[in-house]
């Protein structure tokens with residue numbers, strides 16, 4: 001396949017949105033990685049981002065002309081949205097049915113990272129989609145003015161998701177890289193091992209209620225334990241430990257001090273799960289009772305405050 005990759009803006013006076021982060025920098029970070037990844041799997045890539053332009057229209061027409069001149073198979077324009085700081089998520093624009101079919105798996109992969117699905121949309125108002133002569137999509141990766149999206153965003157993960165969605169290939173590291181691949185299912189992957197160790201430390205069990213074997217092997221047990229944790233924390237329960245899941249795991253492993261009426265969210269959901277309280281993410285009286293009971297069982301002062309001693313027992 002020959003891909004035309006367009007890193008949105010980056011060509012003054014064609015500059016992008018400024019939110020918590022700057023769109024120009026984000027499209028460049030994702031685009032550079034995406035190009036590398038596609039090339040690493042022997043796809044041909046034409047970088048359609050112009051180096052200079054006299055106007056915004058000139059910048060846009062240069063992108064289109066490059067794609068048309070090189071007769072790329074698929075044109076991909078990378079952008080980041082901005083609105084009012086409150087809206088978040090991912091949307092992809094296409095014009096033809098073929099474009100929309102190309103957009104769908106890309107969107108699905110990005111949504112798997114934890115971004116809100118704002119759907120594939122009709123983009124006949126977009127210059128680069130209207131004027132390219134091949135199937136073309138414009139990806140609004142997420143909102144650069146949304147704290148939620150910018151917390152979740154990782155350029156490497158975003159580029160991987162787009163590459164996988166475009167090609168249907170897996171770009172996961174180490175998975176297919178062993179040339180002497182006689183027993184592919186038993187390859188130990190450091191990232192999976194780290195996940196198994198973390199889940200065991202958090203006392204998260206698999207679908208059969210068992211602790212995980214720490215062997216670095218990607219298997220159903222690890223996936224189901226990951227889903228278990230994701231459900232407890234109210235994350236997208238896809239069984240894949242992406243940035244959102246790792247962010248949550250690391251937040252819990254950082255063992256913050258948690259007190260009634262001072263905490264909410266992921267940490268509280270986890271503590272409610274451990275204490276057998278209703279899981280709603282708010283540390284109210286019910287959670288307090290459950291925590292005190294747990295502390296009493298551990299032989300600790302039952303004060304309802306989760307500090308180093310309680311965390312020590314929870315992870316012990």
Ligand SMILES: [Zn+2]
Pocket residue numbers: 008009016017023078079080
């Ligand atoms: Zn843009």
